[in-house]
Amino acid sequence: MSEGELLDRIKRLLADIEIDKVKDAVEEALKAGIPAIRIIEEGLAEGMRIVGDRFEKGEYFLAELVAAGETFKEAMEVLRPKLMEEGSTVKKLGKVVIGTVRGDLHDIGKSIVATMLESAGFEVYDLGVDVSPEEFVRKAKEVNADIVAMSALLTTTMIEMKNVIEELKKAGIRDKVKVIIGGAPVTEEFAKEIGADAYAEDAVKAVEVCKRLVGGS
Numbered sequence: 644m645s646e647g648e649l650l651d652r653i654k655r656l657l658a659d660i661e662i663d664k665v666k667d668a669v670e671e672a673l674k675a676g677i678p679a680i681r682i683i684e685e686g687l688a689e690g691m692r693i694v695g696d697r698f699e700k701g702e703y704f705l706a707e708l709v710a711a712g713e714t715f716k717e718a719m720e721v722l723r724p725k726l727m728e729e730g731s732t733v734k735k736l737g738k739v740v741i742g743t744v745r746g747d748l749h750d751i752g753k754s755i756v757a758t759m760l761e762s763a764g765f766e767v768y769d770l771g772v773d774v775s776p777e778e779f780v781r782k783a784k785e786v787n788a789d790i791v792a793m794s795a796l797l798t799t800t801m802i803e804m805k806n807v808i809e810e811l812k813k814a815g816i817r818d819k820v821k822v823i824i825g826g827a828p829v830t831e832e833f834a835k836e837i838g839a840d841a842y843a844e845d846a847v848k849a850v851e852v853c854k855r856l857v858g859g860s
């Protein structure tokens with residue numbers, strides 16, 4: 644099978660919730676020499692997009708969302724060490740506090756961004772999901788963060804990003820940290836509107852933008 648066919652197969656298997664076959668297909672793609680980040684972005688994430696669309700159309704239900712989420716996470720266990728190998732961990736670029744905002748439990752994309760930043764040389768503090776503005780601020784202060792990175796997948800929780808920025812202002816550290824936001828419903832315009840410093844649409848761009856934010860490239 645060609646690289647394109649292998650990636651397409653992963654996409655299709657995840658989209659069709661063929662859970663048992665996804666991990667094997669991922670391992671096969673790795674054996675074929677496809678970089679982990681391409682397997683994630685062009686295989687798994689594409690498949691996940693289809694799952695989301697089918698859910699929206701009423702063709703899939705919550706059970707399918709859960710199964711696809713779990714499968715993605717299992718595949719990430721195989722891919723995470725490879726992602727770390729593919730990055731350069733030589734110099735420390737800066738400290739990033741990352742989390743999914745309050746009320747939001749989606750963590751797959753956020754965790755990919757966290758792993759990519761770590762493999763690129765950032766020191767990453769991952770606060771997990773459902774993170775309150777106070778928790779973001781507490782951690783940013785504690786570790787003297789350079790960047791606060793927030794993820795939201797629900798239109799209803801995007802507003803929490805603004806609350807975190809307000810909390811950073813209240814704590815008097817807004818000018819000491821850069822704020823980057825992301826997640827499927829988030830846009831560049833929204834970032835501007837709430838006063839964030841940056842937005843990135845995927846994990847590869849997130850690394851580029853974070854390097855720029857700390858003056859690294």
Ligand code: B12
Nearest residue numbers: 695712747748749750751752794797798825826827845846
């Ligand atoms: C898997 C999934 C779930 C899983 C999550 C499992 C987990 N551990 O994360 C479960 C089943 C738990 C779930 C629950 C729900 N979900 Co859901 N879910 C999804 C789904 C299908 C995929 C999300 C995903 O993981 N994508 C794959 C990753 C790789 O992509 P990503 O998250 O977008 O991340 C990339 C970029 O966005 C970016 N990025 C992400 N974070 C960050 C952060 C920074 C700083 C930067 C720079 C970049 C960045 O980089 C990532 C990598 O490239 C989406 C559909 C979709 N199209 O997004 C719906 C979706 C987000 N869910 C939805 C809904 C409605 C729900 C529920 C309310 C369902 C329900 N009735 O209970 C609950 C809410 C629970 C909660 N309180 O959070 C809706 C949201 C609609 C809306 N407009 O708000 C969606 C869009 C589905 C749909 N089309 O209707 N869900």
